[in-house]
Amino acid sequence: MTQEAHVTQGPLTTEAGAPVADNQNSETAGVGGPVLVQDQLLLEKLAHFNRERIPERVVHARGAGAYGTFTVTADVTRYTRAAFLSEVGKQTETFLRFSTVAGNLGAADAVRDPRGFALKFYTEEGNYDLVGNNTPVFFIRDAIKFPDFIHTQKRDPYTGSQEADNVFDFWGLSPESTHQVTWLFGDRGIPASYRHMDGFGSHTYQWNNEAGEAFWVKYHFKTDQGIKNLTAEEAEILAGKDPDSHQRDLREAIERGDFPSWTVSVQVMPAAEAATYRFNPFDLTKVWPHADYPLIEFGKLELNRNPENIFAEVEQSVFSPAHFVPGIGPSPDKMLQGRLFAYGDAHRYRVGINADHLPVNRPHATEARTHSRDGFLYDGRHKGAKNYEPNSFGGPFQTDRALWQPVAVTGVTGETVTPVHAEDNDFVQAGNLYRLMSEDEKERLVKNLANAISGVTRDDIADRAINNFRQADEDFGKRLEAAVQALRG
Numbered sequence: 001m002t003q004e005a006h007v008t009q010g011p012l013t014t015e016a017g018a019p020v021a022d023n024q025n026s027e028t029a030g031v032g033g034p035v036l037v038q039d040q041l042l043l044e045k046l047a048h049f050n051r052e053r054i055p056e057r058v059v060h061a062r063g064a065g066a067y068g069t070f071t072v073t074a075d076v077t078r079y080t081r082a083a084f085l086s087e088v089g090k091q092t093e094t095f096l097r098f099s100t101v102a103g104n105l106g107a108a109d110a111v112r113d114p115r116g117f118a119l120k121f122y123t124e125e126g127n128y129d130l131v132g133n134n135t136p137v138f139f140i141r142d143a144i145k146f147p148d149f150i151h152t153q154k155r156d157p158y159t160g161s162q163e164a165d166n167v168f169d170f171w172g173l174s175p176e177s178t179h180q181v182t183w184l185f186g187d188r189g190i191p192a193s194y195r196h197m198d199g200f201g202s203h204t205y206q207w208n209n210e211a212g213e214a215f216w217v218k219y220h221f222k223t224d225q226g227i228k229n230l231t232a233e234e235a236e237i238l239a240g241k242d243p244d245s246h247q248r249d250l251r252e253a254i255e256r257g258d259f260p261s262w263t264v265s266v267q268v269m270p271a272a273e274a275a276t277y278r279f280n281p282f283d284l285t286k287v288w289p290h291a292d293y294p295l296i297e298f299g300k301l302e303l304n305r306n307p308e309n310i311f312a313e314v315e316q317s318v319f320s321p322a323h324f325v326p327g328i329g330p331s332p333d334k335m336l337q338g339r340l341f342a343y344g345d346a347h348r349y350r351v352g353i354n355a356d357h358l359p360v361n362r363p364h365a366t367e368a369r370t371h372s373r374d375g376f377l378y379d380g381r382h383k384g385a386k387n388y389e390p391n392s393f394g395g396p397f398q399t400d401r402a403l404w405q406p407v408a409v410t411g412v413t414g415e416t417v418t419p420v421h422a423e424d425n426d427f428v429q430a431g432n433l434y435r436l437m438s439e440d441e442k443e444r445l446v447k448n449l450a451n452a453i454s455g456v457t458r459d460d461i462a463d464r465a466i467n468n469f470r471q472a473d474e475d476f477g478k479r480l481e482a483a484v485q486a487l488r489g
């Protein structure tokens with residue numbers, strides 16, 4: 001649909017619908033005199049304008065979204081009873097919001113940063129949100145570190161800028177970040193567009209089938225457009241020339257009917273294998289090598305419709321890792337557990353208690369039936385229905401069937417570290433990733449990291465950061481140290 005199709009006809013009105021006589025001149029006491037309070041149009045316009053912004057997302061503020069269709073291409077009913085995955089050929093409407101992480105709302109798109117890949121499936125059993133990134137892993141493995149981590153990515157309280165000191169100080173002191181940082185400073189760290197990158201659920205999630213069997217799964221979305229990245233130099237130029245490059249690319253592709261798509265797969269681990277797997281399967285800093293758990297392809301995601309109003313549909317869209325449907329549930333991943341709280345809380349603050357009622361956020365293939373009521377901007381959707389349960393009036397009722405299977409736990413409560421499995425340490429997979437790279441890729445990785453680390457002002461911070469990469473791979477560390485020394489003189 002073109003933008004022109006949305007132009008409305010008829011006289012301009014006030015918010016209350018009364019016709020406006022003059023939208024160019026405010027009302028004054030005499031010609032050239034002071035403005036009158038009775039000019040309600042002027043007051044209404046100024047007051048509304050002052051309230052146009054809502055708080056931007058504390059992370060992932062900058063983004064772009066599009067609607068699409070998810071189609072099941074292979075039978076996965078032996079793993080999950082989710083109704084939207086129940087038969088080959090079945091289609092579900094989706095909304096996907098891509099984003100960068102650290103930049104504010106007006107930041108440039110072409111930067112070195114993970115990309116958000118937040119996908120809402122409007123299923124007949126309610127909305128299922130998969131709030132992932134374009135990276136299979138993350139910097140930390142416990143939600144309690146997330147606010148500290150993000151503070152180092154955002155503006156320093158004194159300088160007002162992002163500071164290499166803070167970034168590498170935190171990473172150096174958090175060796176579990178070495179894998180993700182190696183990924184981020186490699187070729188895939190700056191995708192050419194949102195269309196030319198993969199998506200990942202990143203966390204391990206639970207699928208469970210009709211028989212009540214549980215599986216641990218990881219989602220992969222492989223771009224059908226092919227991976228395309230920008231070099232650091234290309235990105236620097238593009239970010240300055242066209243700060244909206246990713247957003248424009250996505251909108252224009254969909255406008256010309258060149259619908260981007262992704263091939264969707266899962267890795268599936270039978271629940272009983274988790275305890276003895278060589279890596280802790282609930283540690284977000286680790287992947288499951290495909291040799292251990294191969295990709296099982298089961299779907300196609302296509303984006304085919306642009307939002308009509310970016311504020312209403314993208315800025316006010318909300319995604320929560322806690323939005324599950326029957327047959328899908330959380331894992332004990334400590335990061336995921338923290339996220340189950342964080343998003344709903346962010347939505348209540350940022351968009352309001354009725355955020356889930358907005359057109360982009362509400363279920364499209366079923367309706368939400370709750371006894372929650374009222375609050376700011378409640379639209380009266382429940383009319384006169386009873387607002388409590390149990391009741392004797394035939395209102396909505398509980399199903400007595402949990403969405404996911406229970407997980408066995410042992411021990412006593414405590415501030416525990418994530419258990420370490422046979423081959424786990426903070427560096428093993430970062431080293432494997434480095435050794436997988438071609439010589440050219442290694443060179444670019446070392447150069448990108450050295451450029452960033454050379455901005456650090458304290459030697460101890462730079463040394464500690466470099467040491468993590470040395471522990472991942474001796475050659476990696478040696479080359480990085482030499483490159484940083486050359487830059488710092």
Ligand code: HEM
Nearest residue numbers: 057060097116117118132133138143146202335338342346
């Ligand atoms: C414990 C760790 C984390 C916490 C506490 C956290 C918290 C948040 C919060 C508060 C928002 C803003 C939500 C809003 O205002 O609507 C957000 C956005 C987002 N986060 Fe996280 N996050 C965490 C880790 C992650 C991880 C590991 C991923 C990916 C695997 C991720 C992906 C995203 C995405 C894609 C968005 C943007 C969603 C959108 O487009 O609206 N986050 N996060």
